[in-house]
Amino acid sequence: AQKVTQAQTEISVVEKEDVTLDCVYETRDTTYYLFWYKQPPSGELVFLIRRNSFDEQNEISGRYSWNFQKSTSSFNFTITASQVVDSAVYFCALRGHTGNQFYFGTGTSLTVIP
Amino acid sequence: NAGVTQTPKFQVLKTGQSMTLQCAQDMNHEYMSWYRQDPGMGLRLIHYSVGAGITDQGEVPNGYNVSRSTTEDFPLRLLSAAPSQTSVYFCASSYMPGSRTDTQYFGPGTRLTVL
Secondary structure: OOEEEOOOOEEEEEOOOOEEEOOEEEOOOOOEEEEEEEEOOOOOOEEEEEEEOOOOOOEEEOOEEEEEEHHHOEEEEEEOOOOHHHOEEEEEEEEEOOOOOEEEOOOEEEEEEO | OOOEEEEOOEEEEOOOOOEEEEEEEOOOOOEEEEEEEOOOOOEEEEEEEEEOOEEEEOOOOOOEEEOOOOOOEOOEEEOOOOHHHOEEEEEEEEOOOOOOOOOOEEOOOEEEEEO
């Protein structure tokens, strides 16, 4: 079974605070791919990052960083020094190598208060 | 490249009407899919396709039909619209799993209201 859990439904932070969005996944595949997407209030879905299961190196892109830990089946997303423009719904997704489907979490709605 | 395009952007239907949501991609992606997004429920897969002539059901296929006659196009048909189908619909496409560019890219969405 493939499943993605985003336990945090809504998070509010004050601008310039750091915030971490949690993502826990389940899969029986040994090779799989993890993704994060951002959905701003305008509604489009924007791709942020892709990781494969063999690459556990953490990644940093500007204020964004991702922590992939196979031991805990987690792929968490941290925004440093949050800004109002970071307000959006963020989705974590999983794709197994043997199947074709993407499995999405239910999303975390982040509000950054000025 | 236009990426993934969807038409229309907005649609209002009456219960029982039928319609087709159009989706096209110009990236030569094998995999295409349709999702619906409802408040608090994330993205739920309706149908997907791994190539021309091949389609399969996702999590919530009832009330929807798809076909894939070309690599580029993947229309979603609502046979007899119901208020429960009021939602935002997203089309997406990607290469198959494992390719370096197997990221799924989304169209802008169609907001459908069924009265």
